[in-house]
Amino acid sequence: MKYVNSLLRGATITFGLLFFALPIYASSAFAFKDREGNFSLAPLQRAGANEELMESLFLTLQIAFGTVVITLLLLIPTIAFLHLVLPQARTFVEFLTLTPLVIPPIVQGVGFLYSMPTQLKSTPNALIFAYVILALPFSYRAIDAAFSTIDVKTLFEASTSLGANFFTVIRKVIIPNVMNGIFGAMFLTIALVLGEFAYASLLLWDTFPTQLAVAGLSDANTAVALSVVSLVGVWLILNGLTLFNRRGTTTTMGAL
Amino acid sequence: MSKVVMTNIEKSFGRTHALRDLSLTIPEGSLISLLGPSGCGKTTALRILAGLISADSGQTFFDSIDITNTPAASRDIGMVFQAYSLFPNMSARQNVEFGLKVRKVAPNEIKRKVDDILEITGLAIHQEKYPHQLSGGQQQRTALARAIVIRPRILLLDEPLSALDAQVRDQLRDEIRRVQLEFGITTLFVTHDQEEAMTISDQVGVMHQGSLMQLDLPQRVYDNPENPTVARFIGAMNEIPAVVAGSSAIVLGQRLEISQKSEYSRAVGQHFALVRPEFLLLDAENGEGEEGTISQVAFLGPTSRIHVALHSGTKVIAVLPSAQALQFSPQQRVRVSIGLSSVLVSD
Numbered sequence: 087m088k089y090v091n092s093l094l095r096g097a098t099i100t101f102g103l104l105f106f107a108l109p110i111y112a113s114s115a116f117a118f119k120d121r122e123g124n125f126s127l128a129p130l131q132r133a134g135a136n137e138e139l140m141e142s143l144f145l146t147l148q149i150a151f152g153t154v155v156i157t158l159l160l161l162i163p164t165i166a167f168l169h170l171v172l173p174q175a176r177t178f179v180e181f182l183t184l185t186p187l188v189i190p191p192i193v194q195g196v197g198f199l200y201s202m203p204t205q206l207k208s209t210p211n212a213l214i215f216a217y218v219i220l221a222l223p224f225s226y227r228a229i230d231a232a233f234s235t236i237d238v239k240t241l242f243e244a245s246t247s248l249g250a251n252f253f254t255v256i257r258k259v260i261i262p263n264v265m266n267g268i269f270g271a272m273f274l275t276i277a278l279v280l281g282e283f284a285y286a287s288l289l290l291w292d293t294f295p296t297q298l299a300v301a302g303l304s305d306a307n308t309a310v311a312l313s314v315v316s317l318v319g320v321w322l323i324l325n326g327l328t329l330f331n332r333r334g335t336t337t338t339m340g341a342l
Numbered sequence: 343m344s345k346v347v348m349t350n351i352e353k354s355f356g357r358t359h360a361l362r363d364l365s366l367t368i369p370e371g372s373l374i375s376l377l378g379p380s381g382c383g384k385t386t387a388l389r390i391l392a393g394l395i396s397a398d399s400g401q402t403f404f405d406s407i408d409i410t411n412t413p414a415a416s417r418d419i420g421m422v423f424q425a426y427s428l429f430p431n432m433s434a435r436q437n438v439e440f441g442l443k444v445r446k447v448a449p450n451e452i453k454r455k456v457d458d459i460l461e462i463t464g465l466a467i468h469q470e471k472y473p474h475q476l477s478g479g480q481q482q483r484t485a486l487a488r489a490i491v492i493r494p495r496i497l498l499l500d501e502p503l504s505a506l507d508a509q510v511r512d513q514l515r516d517e518i519r520r521v522q523l524e525f526g527i528t529t530l531f532v533t534h535d536q537e538e539a540m541t542i543s544d545q546v547g548v549m550h551q552g553s554l555m556q557l558d559l560p561q562r563v564y565d566n567p568e569n570p571t572v573a574r575f576i577g578a579m580n581e582i583p584a585v586v587a588g589s590s591a592i593v594l595g596q597r598l599e600i601s602q603k604s605e606y607s608r609a610v611g612q613h614f615a616l617v618r619p620e621f622l623l624l625d626a627e628n629g630e631g632e633e634g635t636i637s638q639v640a641f642l643g644p645t646s647r648i649h650v651a652l653h654s655g656t657k658v659i660a661v662l663p664s665a666q667a668l669q670f671s672p673q674q675r676v677r678v679s680i681g682l683s684s685v686l687v688s689d
Contacts, residue, residue, distance in 0.1 A: 244427040246414045248441035262431040
């Protein structure tokens with residue numbers, strides 16, 4: 087029975103790894119092999135020379151940064167409040183965060199157009215707010231799961247009883263203990279922004295994914311190469327940050 | 343160190359009345375325990391004192407200063423929780439430093455104070471460990487050190503020993519008392535464990551359904567319970583049918599005075615005399631009292647517990663010095679009487 091269990095576990099893990107790794111491998115093989123089948127970085131060089139693509143990449147990174155900042159500023163205090171004061175409302179809020187998955191992008195896009203202030207609507211920053219909402223089903227879950235692994239109430243009360251104010255508690259006690267969830271939310275949010283096409287296209291902004299689609303019409307290798315590099319790059323950076331944070335937890339975290 | 347006074351505190355959660363007109367004074371430097379079953383309001387009282395929840399009415403004073411509306415962070419308290427409450431991202435030492443850093447104490451002063459408290463609580467060798475590397479007892483000791491190092495005006499202990507195993511619990515209990523006396527900190531200790539409360543407290547307060555039934559020296563709470571509720575809660579108690587007649591009651595064939603602290607309806611009905619096992623007398627000969635048969639003799643070391651089934655159907659327990667209990671054995675017929683002149687009577 088033990089043997090069967092470990093076999094099943096091994097098979098599941100292998101299947102999971104293949105599920106994620108195969109498409110990335112296939113994309114890489116397609117993008118980075120020339121006609122003779124040799125490894126080549128030519129698609130990335132061509133991308134670097136494409137000015138419009140590079141501009142859209144910087145704009146998208148800017149939007150991703152804004153989206154992450156607003157997502158964290160919105161979600162960390164909200165989830166802390168829900169865990170501390172209104173735990174009975176958690177199910178309802180979780181349901182609310184799922185709505186972007188079920189409302190069609192065209193409806194959401196038109197809704198944004200009507201609800202945005204004119205000054206904001208005329209800049210690509212309008213997309214930040216759209217992406218904050220679009221990323222909610224993933225970012226909320228990642229952070230909420232991290233909060234669920236700690237006894238927020240007791241930690242909050244313990245630090246308050248020692249004289250810490252609300253912001254000190256959040257900064258020094260709560261955030262360091264939910265960092266993995268925060269990194270998870272960051273990764274998912276950035277990945278979503280780097281790959282989101284429908285909103286940007288509907289709202290007529292040239293972001294990385296829309297430019298990538300245009301570039302893909304004439305040079306599919308470049309488009310796929312950039313997709314792979316951006317996905318793997320974000321994954322590596324955030325994993326590096328997670329590892330750094332974990333090491334910090336056992337060495338320097340907690341120093342006020 | 344402060345004298346703490348709570349006056350006429352009321353608190354409800356929805357329809358549940360958690361505290362009813364609670365008034366409590368904790369003299370400076372003393373340790374008072376609030377003892378009672380789950381849901382009696384003892385933790386609510388402690389949390390109101392900590393400022394973690396607010397009372398519906400009533401006032402709280404530290405040294406005559408009204409702190410009723412002062413937030414928890416400004417009350418200058420130290421608190422140890424039932425759940426392990428160390429900050430997981432900080433080592434034992436960093437946990438202890440936290441309160442001092444929040445108070446912006448000078449670094450050299452922090453080092454001196456933390457070194458001292460870690461030494462006193464025996465944590466010096468564990469100071470670099472993180473909470474997940476510490477045992478339950480070490481975690482609670484760290485929490486105690488963290489609460490004391492800031493020299494709080496009052497130390498609040500919310501069942502800090504309940505999650506620990508028996509041996510560690512006894513050690514830490516003695517340590518809490520030692521440190522409390524050493525620093526002279528005014529302390530409120532909340533527990534449902536009678537032995538804990540009796541062992542380390544200057545005074546014990548027994549709570550029941552949101553009310554403080556009795557606040558007294560541990561010995562007096564045991565020997566002179568204020569009412570049948572306290573008598574039933576503290577220690578073991580026999581409930582023996584009694585026939586009330588005026589100011590006296592007939593119990594086990596004896597006429598005994600009814601204690602002034604008794605609470606019973608005057609109407610004709612079933613009444614019980616409350617008698618501690620150590621006040622029951624057993625006689626192998628034809629003496630005073632009611633006849634019964636011994637069902638069990640349990641040796642407890644210095645004392646033995648003897649279970650007797652009275653012929654009237656009531657079962658009672660007597661506690662005798664073990665040397666005296668040697669003469670009794672199961673199935674033996676004995677006469678049971680009461681070695682008191684007055685008894686508590688209850689419905």
